Amino acid sequence: MQTDTPKSVRPKRTLTEISIRYGFLALMAGLLIFFSVIAEGFASPYSAVFIFQSVAITGILALGVTATLVVDGFDLSIGSTATSALMLSAYVLVVLEMNAFVAVVACLVMGAAVGFINGILIVKFRVPDLLATLGMMFLLIGLQRIPTQGRSIATGMTLPDGRVAEGTFSKAFLSLGRYRFDFFIENLIPVSVIVLLVVGFLVWVFMELTRHGRLMYAIGSNSRAASLAGTNVNRYKILAYMISGVLASVGGILLAARLGRGDIASGNNLLLDSVAAALIGFAVLGAAKPNAFGTIIGALFIGILLQGLTMMNAPYYTQDFVKGAVLVVALVFTFALSKRGGAH
Amino acid sequence: MQNIAVELANITKAFGENTVLRGIDLELHAGQVTVLMGANGAGKSTLVKVLCGVHSANGGTIKLYGQAFSPTTPSEAIRAGVVTVHQSINDGVIPDLDVASNLMLDHLARPGSGFFLNKKKNFAEARKIAAAMALDVDVTQLVSELGLADRQLVAIARAMAHEPKLLILDEPTSSLSAVEAKRLFVLLDRLRASGVAILYISHRMSDIRRIADRIVSMRDGKISGVFEDAPLDYEGAVKAMLGHSMTNANIQIPQAGVTVMQLKNIVLREGAVPFSLDLHANEVVAITGLVGSGKTDLADILFGLSNPCAGEMILKGEAYAPRSQGKAIEAGVFLCPKDRASNAVIPDFDITKNITVPFVAQHSKFSFINFRSERKAAQRTISDLGIICQSDADDIASLSGGNQQKVMVGRWLAEDSDLLVLDEPFQGVDIKARRDIGEKIRNTALGRATAVMVSEMDEALEIADRIIVMNDQTVVGDHRNENIDLKLVLTQVVGQQNKTTGSTEYAN
Structure with a gap:
């Protein structure tokens, strides 16, 4: 009987495989070089930090989307979870006049609860994921308006019962949005960027290095097989939605700290932008699957493109068009060119 | 004409x-x-x-x-x-x-x-x-x-x-x-x-x-x-x-060990005849019958996928009623399910990850996967079962059907079990892979009870020490695989002429 001893050498990669693997990163490098040459001031630390800052909140939400995509789910409620956290933190600080710590904890608990309810709707009541989270999205958009009768929250506003809200956004809370760490240059890196990098690293470690991440990928690929291998599929799915909910509320907290008021109208673009970043992430390194590293690269890619175009004086209303175009190109990379995506 | x-x-x-x-x-x-x-x-x-x-x-x-x-x-x-x-x-x-x-x-x-x-x-x-x-x-x-x-x-x-x-x-x-x-x-x-x-x-x-x-x-x-x-x-x-023409089954029936699983008066579906069945250590039992005879239902209750309508299961002297597949695995009962494409293969995973899916906890410390230990286990399975591949990091989809099936069986042989149930392990597999898998199942059988659900007579004769025949959701025959009376086995597989004109076959 012929038993080949398995060798650990990977087969040689063909040109297509190389381009699928590194094509997107090469494109991004090309873009960086292009803007550095064309747009004056693009290649500076401040510009780099600005790009990171512009995508930090989107990126954090996108990491939550990634977690649900891994278990073959989808969370449409992240945008409204983030704005709910924004309103909740403002409510706790301004109306209830409590401190920053309480506000942050309340938001995180709310995010986890929203994720848990999403998960229960999906695994116990068998509502399809898109519909369950769509329902949750509407519910939250409505809910966050009820306590203040649809108005934004700021110090000095009149409450429904006639009182005047005396609370303020405390310094500690605002510093989450406004403090900058020194990094070679004084006051360079904002908190949100650090949070993005830390959360990104943690999600990456969880998904790639732990058995929980492994089993979540197994569920996403063939949930029946994962279940027959003894995996508690429902528990992991709920966990994924809870991760998504918590990360969305982290985004909301950072947004509230940056704005300094409970602005009812902000955060409209969060859902679409973060979904786009997570999907663009499929194309990075030819992964053809949701992954934390790719998601961050995807978010940065959009940030670089928009920053570069803005510095070249492209009008703001072209931004969504550019994002859409990037997303379509990335999806072609993932599904048409890669073997895994195309071999159906 | x-x-x-x-x-x-x-x-x-x-x-x-x-x-x-x-x-x-x-x-x-x-x-x-x-x-x-x-x-x-x-x-x-x-x-x-x-x-x-x-x-x-x-x-x-x-x-x-x-x-x-x-x-x-x-x-x-x-x-x-x-x-x-x-x-x-x-x-x-x-x-x-x-x-x-x-x-x-x-x-x-x-x-x-x-x-x-x-x-x-x-x-x-x-x-x-x-x-x-x-x-x-x-x-x-x-x-x-x-x-x-x-x-x-x-x-x-x-x-x-x-x-x-x-x-x-x-x-x-x-x-x-x-x-x-x-x-x-x-x-x-x-x-x-x-x-x-x-x-x-x-x-x-x-x-x-x-x-x-x-x-x-x-x-x-x-x-x-x-x-x-x-x-x-x-x-x-x-x-x-x-068919049962080509096999020269050369089965050495070992001494049966202790009783691992005792099924007492099990009723698989409403209206089915109750049956009892003992599965012993060291012994490979083939459970055969036509499609719908209850083989898969039996596998399902053993692995906690469904509950019997009546009767009890006793695993190593203790009552056994797993509430989930995870619990069944913890108790030492493994199931290699039939129809690998929908029930077993994780298409996005490479060979290594496919092998270690059920036991990734055994290769982890504080939830962190030890990739070296995982690969070692996978390479052991690959060489034990003669899986033909370029490396342990090959995509599972790049393997032939027989080799994919070997991966799926190898997944459950990688750890010791008390009762291993394999539902149609030879489905869509060429003769060579079938021999390899069968040989491996027999060679590892010492110390555990093994039940193999097969519909082909050849496969049963090739692998089993004992052949159980099922019909109408119940056990109708139990034969030692030694000078076996094939005509009797087939009669039992087909069922009694006078009985099956009734409605019992339409249990659902």
Whole structure:
């Protein structure tokens, strides 16, 4: 009987495989070089930090989307979870006049609860994921308006019962949005960027290095097989939605700290932008699957493109068009060119 | 003799290296019901797909009333008069439309049938079709409001609107009750009388006894027996389908060890006869029976996928009733499920990850995976089972079916178990891989109880120390695999003549 001893050498990669693997990163490098040459001031630390800052909140939400995509789910409620956290933190600080710590904890608990309810709707009541989270999205958009009768929250506003809200956004809370760490240059890196990098690293470690991440990928690929291998599929799915909910509320907290008021109208673009970043992430390194590293690269890619175009004086209303175009190109990379995506 | 409706000569079909049909010669006569029997993977469904235009044959010819017939699409086959009713009832009807629209669907889909819908005319036409088929339903009713049998009859009525020359029915009774099936048979009697050739695929002996004029058995992509003399030789047909010719089973039956699993008065489904069964350490037990005999139900209760209706299970002296698959695995009961594509393979994972899925916790510390230990385990499995691959990081999809199956079996051999249940481990596997897998299962059997669900007799004889026969959701035979009385085994597989004319087989 012929038993080949398995060798650990990977087969040689063909040109297509190389381009699928590194094509997107090469494109991004090309873009960086292009803007550095064309747009004056693009290649500076401040510009780099600005790009990171512009995508930090989107990126954090996108990491939550990634977690649900891994278990073959989808969370449409992240945008409204983030704005709910924004309103909740403002409510706790301004109306209830409590401190920053309480506000942050309340938001995180709310995010986890929203994720848990999403998960229960999906695994116990068998509502399809898109519909369950769509329902949750509407519910939250409505809910966050009820306590203040649809108005934004700021110090000095009149409450429904006639009182005047005396609370303020405390310094500690605002510093989450406004403090900058020194990094070679004084006051360079904002908190949100650090949070993005830390959360990104943690999600990456969880998904790639732990058995929980492994089993979540197994569920996403063939949930029946994962279940027959003894995996508690429902528990992991709920966990994924809870991760998504918590990360969305982290985004909301950072947004509230940056704005300094409970602005009812902000955060409209969060859902679409973060979904786009997570999907663009499929194309990075030819992964053809949701992954934390790719998601961050995807978010940065959009940030670089928009920053570069803005510095070249492209009008703001072209931004969504550019994002859409990037997303379509990335999806072609993932599904048409890669073997895994195309071999159906 | 009767006139020949369909004539197949030397039909061959291969998917890549996997040859599924190896030269089929078959005649189907007008006004006759030909039952086609064959175990899983014998090539029945491929043959049907060649006839109804889903696949085209690699070689050979088909003639339909003397005319050459080689459909390339299903609609071409239907136009030529070959109509198929598939196993899944809802494939044949559209539940959200009314009966009339369903019956007239092919007419509506035809180009040039008018832009606007004439409901009145539709209903009238549909009533005509229904009446011609003695179909007693209100044509304005939605199909989703009908019972399964009526849906099935609507699907067949729809097929009949094409005035078929050959009607193919793929396990049409698999979700029907006995009463519902009777109505179907009455309809088939009428069709037979009107001169349609009918090819009827089924595993149910009671159906076959009721409807067959002729039985054709298939095995390994070939016709292994044609039975047409009355009275039909049912046992012979089953024997031809299961086969037991080529195996020189050389089984050394070991000393049976302690009783690992005791099943006491288990009832698998409402109304089934209770049975008891002991599984011992060191022993490999093959559990055999036709499709629907209860093999898979038994595997399911052992692994906690469903609960028995009655009776108790005792694992190593303690009551055993796992609430989940995870609990079953913790208790030391492993199941390698059948149908690997939907139940076992994780398509996005490489070989290593596929092997370690159930036991990734064993390769982790504080939840962090030890990749080296994982790879070592995978490489051990690869060399133990002779899995042919370039490296342990190959995509699972790049492996052949046999090697994929080895990965799936190897997954459950990687850790020690008290009871290992393998449901159809040889499904869609070539003879070499089958031998490798069987050998590996036997060589590792010491110290654990092993139960292997198989439908082919060869496989049972090749692997088992003991062969259990199931029929009608219960155990009907228990044989030591030594000078075994094959005729008796086959009789038990087929079931008792007088008993199966009743309704017990329609337990669902």
